[in-house]
Amino acid sequence: MIIPRHSTKELILKHDAGVMEIRQEPFSKLRLMYFQNGSTSNENSVELRIILDEGADLNCFFGMLGGMASRLVVETRLEGIGSRVRQRTLYFGNGEQSFIMISNTVLSGRETSAEIESKGILAGSSQARFDGNIHIQQTAKQSKGRLDEHTLLLSPHAKMNAIPGLKIDTNDVKATHAASMTRVDDEQLFYAESRGIEEHEAVRLIAEGFLAGLYKDMPFMENMHQLIQEKIWQL
């Protein structure tokens, strides 16, 4: 698929999107959403390969909520000068769900920037793996890369494997990554309880808040919000 130069497009992918290749021509803007909330007996796999030309701008959001075994592979290559990507992945696992998410972002053009964020909640016996890589090549001078992976673990049986990788081949760049895995913060819980909110409710509130910041400026926010609320109510 080609996103023509100077155009602005919105693309919503369904959970049977399969393998897709996209090329963003110079100065095109693409807003891409992939939403997966299928039945929990399904297996899903989506692979995206995206190339960005000069000045292209990609804002993509992946919501991984459903399915029994889900796989998401996103490869983004920022080849054109000044191209940018903001990628956000949200996952919420319960029961026996498993999510494998692989995100590879390669910056080869000058002055490119990549912001890769992932936030997830794992409850029940669910498991997730987020393999995030940012590779800044030697030609990508003055580029910036940021990789953030944060997981809230709600159950002692949940499992998380986070591998945030930075591969930096030149020095005139700024690259950071941060990852955290925690359970619900005791002090936050106490604060909510001190306002009469019962523990179970408080956990739901905090869990919802944990994810809220990630998608608050996305269109279809209400939809997402509702789906997440539904999953939270099942906790």
Add this chain to the structure above:
Amino acid sequence: MTATLNYIKDLNRETLDKANSTHYMKGARKGLSRELVEYISKEKNEPRWMLEHRLKSLEVFLKKPMPSFGPDLSGLDFDDIIYYAKPGEVTNAHSWDQVPEDIKRTFERLGIPEAERKYLAGAGAQYESKNVYHRLKEKWSKVNVIFEDMDTALQLYPELVQQYFMKCVTMHDHKFAALHGAVWSGGTFIYIPAGVNVNQPLQAYFRMNASSMGQFEHTLIIVEKGAQGNYIEGCSAAKYETPSIHAGLVEIFVKEDARFRYSSVENWSRNTYNLNTKRAIVEKNGVMEWIGGNMGSGCTMLYPCSVLRGEGSSADHLGIAFANTNQIQDTGAKVIHVAPNTTSKVVMKSLSKNGGKAVYRGLLNILKGAKGAKSQIKCDALILDDHSVSDTVPDMKIAENDVSIGHEASVGKISEEQLFYAMSRGLCEDEATALIVNGFIEPIVKAMPLEYAVEMNRLIELEMESAGAVG
């Protein structure tokens, strides 16, 4: 100042490598075989169980594959290596006069103690070192502390050694552990009895041994309940004799309420593959500290590992890696949280320059049952020019939810604002850079034993100056 700068410029790794070939291994065999292993054991007059252990290790080594990750090890030709040489077969003891001037001056510049210089130059002045060693030995034996070279320890305390030898890192762990199990020779044995606090650092160069070539040294350290100790391994100057592969093993047993710190600065010369394995098992409320600097060798794979097996145990890993021209420093830390309420902290700083490649490879494994685990990992990389490279590959496997895990990393060049600020106060660019680099590594150098902290700083200065302009 200029005279110093000049000879530093002239000093390069080749000088060290050249000297290597002149006296190396006349008559000693190359290649690995069952006969060689039996020969080694017989030469050392080892108990039967050790011979069996060696042979079993050899079997495992031959079967195991090479590691599937990390730098390219295809240059390693196992048949082209001398695994063992009798004392005398290696003319370790050439005189101090024969050592090239620039080597001597490097040692001087680095402020290395006289006795150690000669050891490092292979001038075999065990004389001085032997005296120092004997004095300290008397002091320790009064409190039943054992600090002996490994071969001797096996002879004097066979049951004690057998209880622990290769139980922390076993021959099955990986190919180089198996190799080590087959051909190990020399090394350090330290035993600190319960409740004893050895507050003076035990240093490797105290127990020098002419027969050891240093490639397959085995260090076994046992710290009994409530005891404390501190060991400094390695040298901070380029070792004059350069074996091509270094597959040593360090095993440390930190028992309940005990505390141990292991400091090392590894600085082998260019064509060495530094494939050491270091691991500590920490019991209840025990504390293990790893402080390391990795400067030399062509290719290093070094990931000190702490296994937090006892409740409330903790580990601190602090390290610096410096990758210069044609060097790959593939280092990091492995921490495995097994028991509840364990804590770990990892701070790693790396510098890469002139095409060097610094890689941080870490593993954090929180096993099921390790409730209340807390871990903070920080790895920062400074890339000093546009053709050097840095990778950060942390792997976090979490199987418990009652945990608090944080990881942060940043990679980049020296901040322009910092540089500008320093220069606006009158420092030239080189000075400003050096200042900032020092600040970058300061938290780690601060934790090093004083003599080594000074040497570390100078070593970095040396590396920064070598091969031309800074940055």
Add this chain to the structure above:
Amino acid sequence: MFSIKNLKVSINEKPILQGLSLKIKPGEIHAIMGPNGSGKSTLANTIMGHPKYTISHGEILMDGENLVSLKADKRARAGVFLAFQYPKEIPGVTVLSFLQMAVAAVRKVRGEPQLNPIEFRKLLRSLLAEFSLDAKFMNRYINEGFSGGEKKKMEILQMALLEPKIAVLDETDSGLDVDALKIVAEGINRLASPKRGILLITHYQRILHYIKPHFVHVMIEGQIVKSGGPELAQQLEQEGYDWLRPLVTPL
């Protein structure tokens, strides 16, 4: 109505409160003063039920019911309120949704009718205005990025919303400039009523210029060493705490 009997509290096996007793009747305003490290915050947090404190002895009674075995949310619903010294941020959770939930919980317990979302918004908006907080605060994440003054105002606003029987104010005056202090103090005075007990915990005298306590207690090393009327506060302002140290019973 509210009484603490011989409370002994420790944290990580370290004893902090050494058998503290206190009675607060409806309509009374009590002030507790003491030097740093005297255990004032421990008292406040223990009354609210912070899990990290262990009660080894004693009772906390609210209308005859012993709260000691109850979790914080049950205590809140029983009418206990704590204005935190360092209110916690909860990212992603708006002031609106947080308070909506809190109010719903407390109204349910009291058998009061629930407010529909529009009514609640209206109520919240007017309260924000009362405390000189911008209406935008409704959609901000609770305590995230709030200044010290804004946090304290938000605490008292919550008190106004939840209408507790007993309100414990933990160093509500710390870190406030004069204007913020006035607003906060006015808020507290508005909430003082013959039905409500207020326990004001403070290190400095300042807030007592605006809020007149009926009783003043001095806490040193986990004990109340002296109780008196408002003039005790003035004496402390002039003489400090040292003259009371001899009254501390050693462990």
